């Protein structure tokens with residue numbers, strides 16, 4: 001296994017693994033180059049481009065006895081590791097056996113080398129354009145992708161197949177496919193009621209439903225023809241990578257892909273303090289910080305909260321505050337991270353948001369004077385309570401400006417009784433207690 005792209009820990013990245021099919025052992029060096037080009041081509045297309053930092057990519061090199069792939073329509077058969085074959089009728093559809101001679105080998109390699117793989121790509125060393133979604137689990141594409149969808153060219157078969165694997169997107173093709181299951185995908189529907197349309201957040205009120213093709217490209221509506229039907233099934237835009245090779249993903253497919261990325265990768269990579277529950281008993285400032293995954297051309301939105309209240313201006317990656325700004329007792333410090341990308345309008349599961357909360361138990365020195373008692377002979381007593389680990393001093397004043405120390409001591413079981421020994425010089429005295437540092 002070889003690393004192609006590292007942007008962070010495999011535990012919090014969408015890990016792509018490219019596997020070699022139809023490369024002989026002497027061609028494996030070329031496979032490493034091809035795999036790198038395939039990943040770069042894929043991640044150059046929106047919305048992947050914007051979330052490139054959310055991906056790692058690796059290549060697993062396995063040799064085949066012979067180069068290429070089967071082309072039954074031309075009577076060509078090759079001995080290859082994953083037993084791939086082009087379709088006997090549609091010589092652009094590449095599949096591998098579902099059993100242990102095909103997909104089972106993909107699964108076994110991933111299990112042993114990269115169990116955290118979320119996007120396997122089988123790169124078939126064949127110059128004929130072709131691919132498939134490998135049972136919605138493995139994006140299969142021939143090396144023709146290296147000529148057909150490298151930037152600045154638009155997406156091709158590889159990018160299209162990843163839409164199936166990552167976001168369960170449906171084909172927006174209109175060519176008939178008798179027997180194809182009538183299951184709706186995020187980007188295909190039979191629904192024609194505007195208010196029930198699953199992508200209604202993208203449809204402006206003045207767009208007709210269904211939408212005539214004359215409206216043109218870049219408008220989200222309800223275009224007839226999708227899911228292998230010319231009529232009765234609808235797609236969101238006139239053109240999309242899920243329907244026309246050479247088009248970018250439409251807004252609805254793009255949204256589904258961003259949600260799919262956030263299903264697998266969380267925006268907060270790490271945070272400090274690493275422990276989300278701790279105690280403080282001194283006034284030393286507390287520092288909290290986040291390490292975030294950032295999209296390519298916009299920053300994630302951050303807001304800090306203390307006990308549920310947003311701090312104005314606390315929108316950076318770190319927050320420093322004094323424990324004196326908190327209450328004695330249990331406090332909650334939270335950071336809410338949001339991706340406010342315009343690529344997503346509908347996020348019912350709140351995938352684009354993450355909240356980190358620290359529970360902070362504060363026991364700051366705090367004193368209280370109470371229970372005043374008059375005693376005989378001009379004496380009196382009062383109680384000092386609270387917490388003062390380093391001790392306290394009792395002071396008196398006649399004018400609240402000048403304070404004189406009377407007694408230094410420690411609390412016992414949280415309290416201390418002070419008794420004066422002589423009446424003060426004035427008929428009116430103020431008393432206070434202060435913790436010692």
Ligand SMILES: [Zn+2]
Nearest residue numbers: 187240250253
């Ligand atoms: Zn689409």
